[in-house]
Amino acid sequence: MSTPKPPPTPKLAWPGRVEDGRRVLKYVDALSEAVALEMARDENVFLFGLDVDDHKAIQGSTRGLLDRFGPARVFTTPLSEDAMTGVAIGAAMAGMRPIHVHIRMDFLMLCMNQLVNIAAKARYMYGGQIKVPLVVRTIIGKSWGQGAQHSQGLHSMFMHVPGLKVCAPSNAHDAKGALIAAIRDDNPVVFVEHRLLYATEAFVAEAPYVVAPGRARVCRFGRDVTIVGVSNMVVEALRAADLLKEAGVAAEVIDPIWLAPLDSDTIVESVRRTRKLVIVDNGWSMCGAGAEIAARVAEACAGEGPLQIQRLGFAPTPCPPSPPLEAAFYPNPATIAAAAYKLARPDAPAWMPDAAKAELAYQLQFKGPF
Amino acid sequence: MSTPKPPPTPKLAWPGRVEDGRRVLKYVDALSEAVALEMARDENVFLFGLDVDDHKAIQGSTRGLLDRFGPARVFTTPLSEDAMTGVAIGAAMAGMRPIHVHIRMDFLMLCMNQLVNIAAKARYMYGGQIKVPLVVRTIIGKSWGQGAQHSQGLHSMFMHVPGLKVCAPSNAHDAKGALIAAIRDDNPVVFVEHRLLYATEAFVAEAPYVVAPGRARVCRFGRDVTIVGVSNMVVEALRAADLLKEAGVAAEVIDPIWLAPLDSDTIVESVRRTRKLVIVDNGWSMCGAGAEIAARVAEACAGEGPLQIQRLGFAPTPCPPSPPLEAAFYPNPATIAAAAYKLARPDAPAWMPDAAKAELAYQLQFKGPF
Amino acid sequence: MPAKAKSTPKKAVKSGASLRLYRSLRRIRRVEEEIARLYPSDKIKSPVHLSIGQEGIAVGVCDALEARDAVSGTYRGHATYLAKGGSLAAMMAELYGKDTGCARGKGGSMHLIDMEAKVLGTSAVVGTTVPVAVGYALAQKRLKTGAVVACFLGDGATEEGCFAESLNFAALHKLPVVFVCENNGFAIHEPLSKRWATDRLCARVATYGIPAKRFADSDTAAIRKHVERALLKMRKGGGPIFIECLTWRWREHVGPGEDYDAGFRSKAMLAKWQKKDPVAKAAKAVSAKQRAAIDAEIEAEIAAAIAFAEASPFPSPEELGTDVYA
């Protein structure tokens, strides 16, 4: 319930704030900036979905778009996720480039038939006659008692299906570049955001740029253990790496950015050196993104010698709203650091970082460098 | 278009045929027998879903049930998979035990919201006040040009979600026992059948029995390589084991039967001995059942020494109907055997079994022993 | 309201009905006002969707129900839950995330449930409870309990495909369901004009063979009377009915405050609807003395419920893993 400000002047780029002579932008603003740039560039791009045009503007991530591009290109829909997904697919088949927004990833369960049975397969089963350049923007919710149906990270279901691409940027820089890449991609892309990342800041260039599919990033180098984070868990993993550093363990942190296609080569290359891998998913482990990464690493280099792998993710339960339960449900910098320490120092006594230092990492700004 | 026979006398058990003094029954009949026994035992069990009551009786798997139990307990529905899943859940919450049948697994994409957001979470998010004893019977289609939307094995999506159980029996004996277990289970169970298994036979006791969740079966013992099959791929894996035997390789073949909860201990125990694992899924590999099994094995015993893992599954494409493409889409006994041979004999020249011997395995009857 | 065919004798007494309606309306209003008051303290650990202004619908419908009947509400479900007799203390503890909550701290405000009072669990995914309620009604028919299910849904929920699917199935099988659409004209901040091709909802529902009636100002007593009468037929196998109740959400979509400054709907409309305030209307049917007594009782109950919630422990961390499976 914030007091509404007068609508911002329609602009393509946000001012952000300047640090070291470079622009620092929030994740949430990087998202709308990416869409604004692409909508200005290509008349065929449009953005729709429940509530994209209201004053809250999908937690701010569609802010300014209605003013800039008008209600014909930025519009809400009835509560009809299934058909609206079909509508997006049909418009894409006709040559447009829809961006369909869902304020919570949980609602994608209503869209599975269209996404899995049509969008993913259309190009193939129609013999290459059409393409489906569709972006499905979707936000993982977290914290503060939202509960079981407003918290899910269901990206692995989409990774499972050939024909879909999946992206889960962990910072503002990637959010902008990957969203531009997704909009320009000729395939359906499930674009997974995380609510708690919205306020995080990074250096973000004003001009359009792409963070292309299939390229992971090594965010931090280290030789003792490899930590792969997914979505906001990259931020948690970086915090864990800080804690580990204090304990004398050098962690390498990798952000896949795009989950499908998945650049496992970068991960495998790292694990070949460290022989130790912790994967921290922002979702359930069973058949999750972490399972895929673990399997690929095991296939690629397990024959070469001992290798240690540990997956972390949501507890295998629905997400409970009660604070003490919710705290135990998610991996956090302390549990990540402790798991990584155990692999890196198998013979040392178990170590758990100082609780105060291990708080949720979202205040920690990740600005690059890229 | 077969000439309809007069409706069979309503019976609880099918005659089957007798071999070695024991009854041999088809998978398809084992399914209807399991349901008949449970419906007779418990008034609260009912069976519904599109076409369960017509003369084709879901490829025969609901044969006799309408006659035996009448249209109040065996009935078709409108084409409304989403709401019908909700109806099943609501009836289950009221103390009934619905069995909801889908002739193709692909249609479950229309049910995801109810299954993932309600059925899986209801007990937990309602603090244990209710339970959802629901069975969702669903059949994987295969072969003969059915194409992209009539062929999917999407079990891993359900394995991913805490609160659901998933079962995929590979033979008539397990089909009966696991279906009875599923009906008696107080949780939602996604029961995954395979069309090509329907005609396969096994020894099936006439009395009710359960094949309980969480217990894998070692179908064949061997010390050179472990092969885990999922659903009908167990049959293919057994055929591959025969081929491997001729090449001097002793394969251990494991059938998880239940995919969630997954008895990975039995698999890990086997791989601890063989150090070589081939997983053959009846679905896509990425974030699939095979990824989970590979990850668990890698977590459990990779640190102990070299280990080799190889996943096989659907090609990472939609399923094409054209025969030569479809043939390349699926793992088969030859590709399974070749992959296992490569792990078991890393230094030997690549080996591929005789094509004629490596035909699809469905004519091969798997009758036990259990 | 004729006395005929009601088993509970208290319902035969007209002044009894007035007292009951006032008590229920006032209690719900006051509970939600207290929730709004407490909210900034951050003791409540769950997003709250208040039904202040809309209470007359739940109270009117639920007063016509019997104990054996069930209700199915939405995430905006405090009114439904309380009107049907859900435990206030357990609800309050649930909002606090406490172990004594109706869902043991594993649900939150959007997942209220009280199976003893036959309040089915509510859901945060719009529309999902509609077919579940229909399935619950199917079971009532099969089990011959004679019970009916009142299924509450918002105007937004009618746009979900499962609503149409549920209507067809309920009508086809003549299931005992009272569909209650609480049409407050908005889904979050989006007006009907951006979501509905026409507003002929009742006409559409009627094409399924479901008697459908719109209540333009959602008068509590009128709704109660209509449902009470319809249940006579429904309990004899008459099949579902539908009512569309126009109403107004006084507060913001989620949270304790108002949202008129956001500009998407006018405060003049609030004023218009406040003139139809169901609590004020019900108060008029009750003497000042009776009101004072009821109000005092209510305040005491609410204070006790809050005290209970505050004093209750959080679930222990091991509870994380329980009740995933039955």
Added chain:
Amino acid sequence: MPAKAKSTPKKAVKSGASLRLYRSLRRIRRVEEEIARLYPSDKIKSPVHLSIGQEGIAVGVCDALEARDAVSGTYRGHATYLAKGGSLAAMMAELYGKDTGCARGKGGSMHLIDMEAKVLGTSAVVGTTVPVAVGYALAQKRLKTGAVVACFLGDGATEEGCFAESLNFAALHKLPVVFVCENNGFAIHEPLSKRWATDRLCARVATYGIPAKRFADSDTAAIRKHVERALLKMRKGGGPIFIECLTWRWREHVGPGEDYDAGFRSKAMLAKWQKKDPVAKAAKAVSAKQRAAIDAEIEAEIAAAIAFAEASPFPSPEELGTDVYA
């Protein structure tokens, strides 16, 4: 059928229309009869859902369309595909699973497509093409192509929630869609009575503000005329229309044969509908000589298409991995 407002001059000639309709109907009928004849040879590598008996609907609708307009059919889509001008040879090759098929052997009978002829891809999951067609129409409106989309669906598809969602959206946005329900009374073997609470489908659709009309015997010319007129308004932004065409599937649900011996529907009904056979009816409007010429052309085209399909190569195994992504 007045000539006004049609851009294609051939449509102005009445006898031209008769010839066209006959040619199209007869051609579709004969193609499907040939498919049925070939089927037992196992050369066709895909389940086929024949529309024999129902062709009048697709032909009537498509004859009113222009080249720029699109059609969206179902897995029972041979008639729609051919009536709109989809390539026969490419369709036949697709049934054979050949590389020259309209989907290059990666679709099969249930996934016909011909974007050059503006035949959108068909789907094996009932109802899924309905919102896709609506989205395609949304794009036509945005892109100002002036084109409309004829969206075919079965009676069963109307039970899927996405049908209701699609109607609402199409009406809300006044999209150029002709919804065509081919109501053959059955979904596989299940009659309407087990699936529909009432048969007031047109009345229901009308509540969205969509003009809806039922054709009780699906006369080709009557459908054609109705659609042609409606398009004048639709092309000016008039929004969608709906027609429900009662019809009869002569053959079994899937496969080449009949299914009357299964006992779920009567052969007497077939006889009744055969009296309304659209092909026979259209033949009457054409002289014997014209018929003979057309028939000969059709037979030659079909024979050539089959020969083409048979002679075409299967896709090479490397094709398995192409076109997964664009």
